[in-house]
Amino acid sequence: MTIENPYSLEGKTVLVTGAGSGIGRATSIECSKLGATMVLVDINPDSVKETQDMLANQELNHQHFVCDLTDDAALDNLVSQVPTLNGLVNNAGINKLLPPNFINREDIDKIFSINTFAPIFLTQKLLRKKKIVPGASIVFTAALNGVYSSSPANSMYSASKGAINGFMKNLALDLAAKKIRCNSVNPGMIETDIMRQGAVSEEELEANRKKFPLGRWGKPVEIARAIIYLLSDAAEWVTGTALVIDGGVLLAR
Amino acid sequence: MTLEEFVEKFADEMTETPAGTITAETHYKELEEWGSLASLSIISMIDEEYGHLLTGADLRARNTVKELYDYVESL
Numbered sequence: 001m002t003i004e005n006p007y008s009l010e011g012k013t014v015l016v017t018g019a020g021s022g023i024g025r026a027t028s029i030e031c032s033k034l035g036a037t038m039v040l041v042d043i044n045p046d047s048v049k050e051t052q053d054m055l056a057n058q059e060l061n062h063q064h065f066v067c068d069l070t071d072d073a074a075l076d077n078l079v080s081q082v083p084t085l086n087g088l089v090n091n092a093g094i095n096k097l098l099p100p101n102f103i104n105r106e107d108i109d110k111i112f113s114i115n116t117f118a119p120i121f122l123t124q125k126l127l128r129k130k131k132i133v134p135g136a137s138i139v140f141t142a143a144l145n146g147v148y149s150s151s152p153a154n155s156m157y158s159a160s161k162g163a164i165n166g167f168m169k170n171l172a173l174d175l176a177a178k179k180i181r182c183n184s185v186n187p188g189m190i191e192t193d194i195m196r197q198g199a200v201s202e203e204e205l206e207a208n209r210k211k212f213p214l215g216r217w218g219k220p221v222e223i224a225r226a227i228i229y230l231l232s233d234a235a236e237w238v239t240g241t242a243l244v245i246d247g248g249v250l251l252a253r
Numbered sequence: 254m255t256l257e258e259f260v261e262k263f264a265d266e267m268t269e270t271p272a273g274t275i276t277a278e279t280h281y282k283e284l285e286e287w288g289s290l291a292s293l294s295i296i297s298m299i300d301e302e303y304g305h306l307l308t309g310a311d312l313r314a315r316n317t318v319k320e321l322y323d324y325v326e327s328l
Binding site: 097098099101102152153204 | 266288290293294297298301309
């Protein structure tokens with residue numbers, strides 16, 4: 001019996017940012033299980049090395065790089081060292097909850113630097129150096145917030161993700177001639193979410209989990225599998241799509 | 254900051270509670286508008302005024318505005 005797997009990533013080289021934790025780590029591990037050669041990027045040297053040790057098919061010579069994606073010189077250095085890519089997952093992100101009265105330049109600059117400008121400039125620099133091959137797939141980790149929904153005190157993050165959604169869609173059009181596809185995953189709340197920073201009570205989090213028709217928050221691996229679909233040849237005719245993976249929470253709003 | 258000033262700043266953030274009803278002895282968790290946005294507003298106000306970043310647990314561990322003031326002043 002021969003089983004065909006349209007989701008196979010064999011022969012593909014895939015770069016993931018924010019590979020040291022959460023969705024980035026899960027994506028790196030799952031991609032490696034499907035045969036991809038991984039290029040891991042994170043700002044934290046220990047956690048990215050730890051992810052590399054967790055990858056499957058170690059004989060594929062996966063690599064990792066420590067990089068502050070908000071530093072242009074560091075980005076240039078990274079881009080000069082990475083191999084040509086069949087997949088790019090712009091995933092690194094941060095969040096800070098602040099009510100509208102407390103929005104400030106310092107925090108919003110930091111959020112936009114990582115969530116919006118870093119993926120834009122990493123993509124631009126890779127394209128410029130021809131490190132993204134024709135037929136490649138670029139995936140952005142966006143969010144429900146800023147595209148499909150909103151949540152309390154989350155306007156800075158929403159703005160940064162809304163911006164990346166617009167960038168993704170326009171890039172999809174601009175790169176279509178090169179057969180480079182661009183899409184995003186838009187997760188609902190994920191158990192390791194950066195949303196959890198102590199300000200919201202465990203009772204409120206529990207009440208929030210109950211709002212999900214499928215009865216719980218998501219797991220990083222569930223987002224990783226959607227990213228794999230978009231990276232793989234199974235999604236060969238899919239571009240400019242913001243893919244919701246949310247346990248049905250948008251249905252219940 | 255004096256207790257009176259703290260009460261005033263606290264009340265400033267509680268936009269749905271009528272002015273003048275919040276005192277040092279108000280049990281803030283019993284306010285009708287108390288919830289994630291209100292608690293994040295108080296956390297942000299204290300961060301801005303004192304440079305201390307409290308958690309939701311810090312707010313839950315106290316009851317009155319004065320207890321919260323005493324805690325923040327003790328940090």
